[in-house]
Amino acid sequence: MPAPNQQGESRLASPRVSRRSFLSLASLGSFFAAIGVAAAGMLRLPNPTVLPGPVRRYKIGHAEEYPVGSERRLEAESVFIFRDAAGLYAVSAVCTHLGCIVSRSAEGFACPCHGSRFGATGEVLSGPAPRPLPWLEVTRAPDGQLVVLADNEVSEGTRFRV
Amino acid sequence: MADTAAREFLHNLRHLPQTFKDAWLRLGKVPESEREESQATFHNFFLHIHSVRVHLRTLNPTLTLGLGLIATASFIILTITGVLLMVYYKPSTELAYQSMKDIHFTVATGRFMRNLHRWSAHLMVVAVFAHMARVFFTASYKKPREFNWLIGLAMLVTTLGLSFTGYLLPWDQLAYWAITIGANIANSPRELTDALGITAWLDPGGFQKRLLLGANYVGEDALIRFYVLHVFVLPLVLLILVSVHFWRIRKDGGLAKPEDPMGGLAEWGGERRPVFEPLATKTYGLMAVVKGRRPPVNRGPENTVMSWPHLFWAEMAVFMLTVAVTLILSFYFDAPLKEIANPSVPENPAKAPWYFLGLQELVSYSAFTGGVLIPLIALVGLGLIPFLDRKPGGEGVWVGTPGERQVAWQSLLYALAVTVGLLAFTINFGWLRHWFPNIHQLWIIVINPGTLLVLLYAGWSLLVLQRRNSVRLAAVALFTCFLVGFTLLTYFATVHRGPNWEFYWWPSQWPVH
Numbered sequence: 001m002p003a004p005n006q007q008g009e010s011r012l013a014s015p016r017v018s019r020r021s022f023l024s025l026a027s028l029g030s031f032f033a034a035i036g037v038a039a040a041g042m043l044r045l046p047n048p049t050v051l052p053g054p055v056r057r058y059k060i061g062h063a064e065e066y067p068v069g070s071e072r073r074l075e076a077e078s079v080f081i082f083r084d085a086a087g088l089y090a091v092s093a094v095c096t097h098l099g100c101i102v103s104r105s106a107e108g109f110a111c112p113c114h115g116s117r118f119g120a121t122g123e124v125l126s127g128p129a130p131r132p133l134p135w136l137e138v139t140r141a142p143d144g145q146l147v148v149l150a151d152n153e154v155s156e157g158t159r160f161r162v
Numbered sequence: 163m164a165d166t167a168a169r170e171f172l173h174n175l176r177h178l179p180q181t182f183k184d185a186w187l188r189l190g191k192v193p194e195s196e197r198e199e200s201q202a203t204f205h206n207f208f209l210h211i212h213s214v215r216v217h218l219r220t221l222n223p224t225l226t227l228g229l230g231l232i233a234t235a236s237f238i239i240l241t242i243t244g245v246l247l248m249v250y251y252k253p254s255t256e257l258a259y260q261s262m263k264d265i266h267f268t269v270a271t272g273r274f275m276r277n278l279h280r281w282s283a284h285l286m287v288v289a290v291f292a293h294m295a296r297v298f299f300t301a302s303y304k305k306p307r308e309f310n311w312l313i314g315l316a317m318l319v320t321t322l323g324l325s326f327t328g329y330l331l332p333w334d335q336l337a338y339w340a341i342t343i344g345a346n347i348a349n350s351p352r353e354l355t356d357a358l359g360i361t362a363w364l365d366p367g368g369f370q371k372r373l374l375l376g377a378n379y380v381g382e383d384a385l386i387r388f389y390v391l392h393v394f395v396l397p398l399v400l401l402i403l404v405s406v407h408f409w410r411i412r413k414d415g416g417l418a419k420p421e422d423p424m425g426g427l428a429e430w431g432g433e434r435r436p437v438f439e440p441l442a443t444k445t446y447g448l449m450a451v452v453k454g455r456r457p458p459v460n461r462g463p464e465n466t467v468m469s470w471p472h473l474f475w476a477e478m479a480v481f482m483l484t485v486a487v488t489l490i491l492s493f494y495f496d497a498p499l500k501e502i503a504n505p506s507v508p509e510n511p512a513k514a515p516w517y518f519l520g521l522q523e524l525v526s527y528s529a530f531t532g533g534v535l536i537p538l539i540a541l542v543g544l545g546l547i548p549f550l551d552r553k554p555g556g557e558g559v560w561v562g563t564p565g566e567r568q569v570a571w572q573s574l575l576y577a578l579a580v581t582v583g584l585l586a587f588t589i590n591f592g593w594l595r596h597w598f599p600n601i602h603q604l605w606i607i608v609i610n611p612g613t614l615l616v617l618l619y620a621g622w623s624l625l626v627l628q629r630r631n632s633v634r635l636a637a638v639a640l641f642t643c644f645l646v647g648f649t650l651l652t653y654f655a656t657v658h659r660g661p662n663w664e665f666y667w668w669p670s671q672w673p674v675h
Contacts, residue, residue, distance in 0.1 A: 098525065098529055099342045113508060113663065123599075127663075128606075
C-alpha cells in the first residue's frame with residue numbers, strides 16, 4: 001500500500017488504477033457480461049419447457065384375460081404383465097442401463113445391448129444396470145379395463161389386487 | 163485520334179477475355195519466376211493459407227503420410243455429397259426412412275452418393291485418429307504448436323459428433339438404437355447422482371438428454387435436432403476449426419521439423435536451393451518469412467522450395483488418392499440400411515458405429531464411467547500433453563528422442579498384456595455385481611475394468627517417468643497405451659461381442675433366431 005496522501009506527490013505518482021483504465025475495464029467487463037447473459041439466454045431456448053410425447057397410459061383389457069400364473073409381453077408398450085395369486089403387476093421392459101428393451105430369459109430378463117441380467121422380479125443379477133427394472137402402477141379404468149400407468153413407478157412387490 | 167467513347171468501348175470489349183483473366187487470376191498467366199510463384203500463392207484467397215515456401219522435408223510423404231490432408235479431402239467429399247443427399251432427404255420420422263429408400267433405389271446416383279458419404283465418413287474418422295497419432299509420435303505438438311494440438315482435439319470431437327448425429331438420420335433400426343443408447347449415455351451422470359441421492363437437486367444428465375432429444379424419447383424433436391447439428395452447426399464449427407488449424411500451421415512456421423533436418427544443403431532436382439533468389443525484392447522476402455526458430459533471411463541452407471507448384475502438386479495427389487479410394491469402396495460396398503426404426507424391438511446385438519464400440523465395451527461395465535468419465539479423462543489427458551511435455555527435442559522426427567522407440571514397444575506389449583488380461587478376467591469371472599449382488603452402485607462406478615485400465619495405464623506412465631526421467635517418454639508410454647486400449651477394445655467389441663453382449667470367439671457362432 002502506498003503511503004497516505006501527501007499533497008505534493010499525488011499529482012506525479014499515478015494512482016494504481018487510473019480513472020481512464022477503470023472506465024475501460026468497466027466497459028470491457030460489461031461487454032463480456034452482456035455476451036455471457038445473451039449466450040445463457042440463447043441456450044435457454046433448446047431446453048424444452050414442455051416435453052412432447054404420448055401419454056404412457058395403456059389399457060390392457062380386463063382382469064379375466066390374465067389367469068393366475070400367466071404373463072404377457074405388451075410389445076408396443078414395452079411392458080411385461082404378470083399375474084400371480086397375490087395379484088397383477090407390471091414390470092417395465094426398458095433397461096435401466098441405457099434404455100434398450102429387455103427380453104425374457106431363463107433367470108428373468110436379459111438386455112441385448114450391454115448384457116445386463118435381471119431376476120424374475122426385475123432385480124439386477126449382473127451387468128451394468130444401476131437399478132432394478134421398475135414396477136409400474138396398475139389401476140382400473142371406469143369402463144372396467146385395467147390400465148398401466150407407465151410413467152408412474154411403484155415399489156417392487158406392489159400388486160394390483162384383482 | 164478518333165478517341166470516341168464508342169471506340170474505347172469496342173476496344174475494351176475485344177480485350178474482355180484478357181482483362182477478365184487479369185482481374186480474376188491477378189497474374190493472368192502461369193507463374194514463371196519464383197517471385198511470380200510466390201504471388202500466385204500469396205494473392206489467392208484459397209492458397210494464401212499456405213506459406214509461399216515449403217521445407218523439402220515437409221514434402222516428404224513419410225513424415226506426414228498425408229493424413230491431415232486425407233481428413234480434409236474426406237471432409238470436402240462429405241460436404242459435397244452431403245449437400246446432394248439433402249436434396250432428397252426429409253428429416254421427419256414419417257418420411258426419413260422412405261426418403262432413404264428413395265435415395266437408395268430410385269434417385270439417379272443416389273445410392274452411390276450415399277455410399278460415398280458413408281465411406282468418406284469412415285475414412286475421415288480413421289484419418290483424424292491416425293493424424294493425431296502421427297503428430298504425437300513426431301512430437302509435433304511441442305512449442306509453438308500447443309494451441310494447434312488443442313484445435314486438433316476439438317476437431318476430433320467435432321468429427322465424432324458429426325458421425326454420431328449423421329447416424330440417426332436414416333431412421334432405421336441401427337440409427338434408432340444407437341441414438342437411444344447415445345442419449346442415455348448423455349443421461350448417465352444420473353447414475354452417479356442417483357447413487358449419491360442428489361438427482362432431485364442436481365441433474366446434469368437429465369439436462370443433457372433433454373437438450374439432445376428435446377423430449378424424453380427419440381422422436382421427431384430428436385431427429386430435427388440431430389439434423390440441424392449434422393447439416394449446419396457441426397460442419398460450420400468444423401470449417402472454422404479447420405481454417406484456424408491451417409492458419410496456425412503457417413503462423414507456427416510450417417510443419418514441425420528439427421533444427422537442421424537435412425544436415426546442410428540438399429540436392430534436389432539437380433539444383434541447389436538457397437533460401438531466396440539473389441535478387442529477391444523486399445516484398446517477396448516478407449512473403450516468404452514465416453515464424454520459426456530462426457529467420458530464413460540471409461541464412462544458410464534452408465532447403466525450402468516454392469509452394470507453387472511443389473506443395474500444391476502434393477496436395478492434389480493426396481486429394482485424388484482419397485477420392486479414388488472412396489470411389490472404389492463406394493462402388494463395391496453399399497452403406498447399410500436396416501429395417502425401419504422399431505422402438506419396441508432393439509437390434510440384438512445393438513452395436514454403435516465402430517469408432518464408438520470401444521466405448522460401448524466400457525459402457526457395458528458402467529454407463530457413467532464408460533460413457534462420460536473415461537472419455538473425459540482421455541480428452542483432458544490428451545489436451546495436457548503439450549503443456550506438460552515442454553522440453554524441446556524430437557520435433558518432426560518419428561519417435562525421435564533417445565529411448566522413445568524402446569518405450570513405445572514396451573508400452574505396446576504392456577498395454578496388450580494388461581488389456582487382454584483384464585478382458586479375459588472379466589469374461590471368465592464377471593465383476594462386482596456377480597459376486598456381491600447387493601453392492602452399492604458407487605463401488606461399480608469407481609471400480610470397474612474401465613477405471614482399472616486407466617489406472618494401469620497411468621501407473622505404467624508414472625513408472626516410465628520415474629525410471630527414464632523424461633516427461634516425453636512418460637507421454638509416449640501413456641499415449642501408446644491409449645492407442646492400444648482404444649484399438650483393442652474396438653476390435654474386441656466388434657468381433658467378440660454377440661447377442662446380449664455375450665462373448666463369442668467369432669460372429670459365425672452367434673445363435674440364429
